[in-house]
Amino acid sequence: GQNIDQPTEMTATEGAIVQINCTYQTSGFNGLFWYQQHAGEAPTFLSYNVLDGLEEKGRFSSFLSRSKGYSYLLLKELQMKDSASYLCAVRSLSYNTDKLIFGTGTRLQVFP
Amino acid sequence: DTGVSQDPRHKITKRGQNVTFRCDPISEHNRLYWYRQTLGQGPEFLTYFQNEAQLEKSRLLSDRFSAERPKGSFSTLEIQRTEQGDSAMYLCASSPRRRGFTEAFFGQGTRLTVV
Numbered sequence: 001g002q003n004i005d006q007p008t009e010m011t012a013t014e015g016a017i018v019q020i021n022c023t024y025q026t027s028g029f030n031g032l033f034w035y036q037q038h039a040g041e042a043p044t045f046l047s048y049n050v051l052d053g054l055e056e057k058g059r060f061s062s063f064l065s066r067s068k069g070y071s072y073l074l075l076k077e078l079q080m081k082d083s084a085s086y087l088c089a090v091r092s093l094s095y096n097t098d099k100l101i102f103g104t105g106t107r108l109q110v111f112p
Numbered sequence: 113d114t115g116v117s118q119d120p121r122h123k124i125t126k127r128g129q130n131v132t133f134r135c136d137p138i139s140e141h142n143r144l145y146w147y148r149q150t151l152g153q154g155p156e157f158l159t160y161f162q163n164e165a166q167l168e169k170s171r172l173l174s175d176r177f178s179a180e181r182p183k184g185s186f187s188t189l190e191i192q193r194t195e196q197g198d199s200a201m202y203l204c205a206s207s208p209r210r211r212g213f214t215e216a217f218f219g220q221g222t223r224l225t226v227v
Contacts, residue, residue, distance in 0.1 A: 098214075099160050
């Protein structure tokens, strides 16, 4: 079966650091993606991990532990514009499919 | 604009009517996906095309839903005899075919309201 869990909502203060966790149990794994989605807009790509460890990209970092089925997205120096939903997605790849399986998303609200 | 384009952006229809949505992927992206998203949820996979071949269709998708991608370019998603439960955002995404990392690019979506 496929199961991806992440918190429904989080709040944080401008300038702070926030960590959004994601745990997954999937029948196939070929990488984990984080997408950002502002209300009413399309999801946009943030980061990708396929090997264990930390990937850093400016204010955003993502970590993966395949043995634990766990990832997190770390957002530093939070800005008001970071208020959005953050979607964790696992890539499922086989001979007849290549798709992203998404969690429900974490809605982050940044307060001044 | 070279992104994924979807048309229409909004559609209001009466229950029982048929609707069709169009997706134009990024040029030369041979992989195309349809997802459905309801409020407060993540995108839910519907179907996947590689070129013109529909390689996977979600078991959650009823027979009222059909998708095509003639000539491996644009794609259409048709919903027949719409029901109120079909109200959602329908997202299209495309990605290039290559080994390793492939990012999916999403369109702005078509918001369907069934009344």
